[in-house]
Amino acid sequence: EIVMTQSPATLSVSPGERATLSCRASQSVSSNLAWYQQKPGQAPRLLIYGASTRATGIPARFSGSGSGTEFTLTISSLQSEDFAVYYCQQYNNWRWTFGQGTKVEIK
Amino acid sequence: EVQLVESGGGLVQPGGSLRLSCAASGFTFSSYEMNWVRQAPGKGLEWVSYISSSGSTIYYADSVKGRFTISRDNAKNSLYLQMNSLRAEDTAVYYCARRKYFQHWGQGTLVTVSS
Numbered sequence: 001e002i003v004m005t006q007s008p009a010t011l012s013v014s015p016g017e018r019a020t021l022s023c024r025a026s027q028s029v030s031s032n033l034a035w036y037q038q039k040p041g042q043a044p045r046l047l048i049y050g051a052s053t054r055a056t057g058i059p060a061r062f063s064g065s066g067s068g069t070e071f072t073l074t075i076s077s078l079q080s081e082d083f084a085v086y087y088c089q090q091y092n093n094w095r096w097t098f099g100q101g102t103k104v105e106i107k
Numbered sequence: 108e109v110q111l112v113e114s115g116g117g118l119v120q121p122g123g124s125l126r127l128s129c130a131a132s133g134f135t136f137s138s139y140e141m142n143w144v145r146q147a148p149g150k151g152l153e154w155v156s157y158i159s160s161s162g163s164t165i166y167y168a169d170s171v172k173g174r175f176t177i178s179r180d181n182a183k184n185s186l187y188l189q190m191n192s193l194r195a196e197d198t199a200v201y202y203c204a205r206r207k208y209f210q211h212w213g214q215g216t217l218v219t220v221s222s
Contacts, residue, residue, distance in 0.1 A: 002170075032208075034209070036152075036209070038152075043202055043213065044212055046209060046210050046211075049208040051110070055210065087152055089152070091207040093165070094157065095154070095169075096142070096207065097167065097191070098151060098153070098154070
């Protein structure tokens with residue numbers, strides 16, 4: 001099983017600032033990496049797939065990068081609606097696995 | 108508009124069974140692989156099971172293998188999860204989700220395993 005490790009566990013950011021979230025895979029997942037946003041009481045929402053392709057309707061302030069084992073989600077200028085938990089997920093190996101999540105909170 | 112609507116959750120005793128359903132609309136269901144993903148209260152996301160568009164390929168997480176069965180009825184645009192020998196640790200919100208990267212999600216259905 002591929003283990004996905006996200007850092008940091010919690011990120012405190014002021015509105016308007018940049019947020020950088022990391023995700024590391026225990027072995028290469030090529031570019032088969034997705035990012036999700038989840039707000040309390042809601043289902044997760046797909047943000048990024050293929051490591052860097054924004055899903056339909058996702059604002060341009062969200063961007064993804066990386067390949068192999070190291071990945072980054074960047075939110076260029078945090079808006080109030082962006083404070084949430086973010087998960088990465090690999091789909092390279094059929095045992096799809098998630099990271100444990102990064103909570104982005106208001107500083 | 109893509110819609111996925113789960114149903115069938117509820118309270119069940121340890122060792123009991125439950126069948127979840129996911130009704131799909133707004134897309135050609137028979138063309139898409141589907142998954143079940145769960146989230147225990149206050150915890151992260153855990154992939155549970157996958158089924159290919161035709162139903163010919165099926166995978167399970169080790170935590171549910173031998174106890175859960177995924178299936179689909181393309182004529183009814185529906186996905187199912189038969190859950191047997193339920194344990195307390197199966198308590199979670201269960202989501203159906205489309206594709207290997209989970210492009211669309213339902214709202215989830217809560218399964219509580221408790222005596």
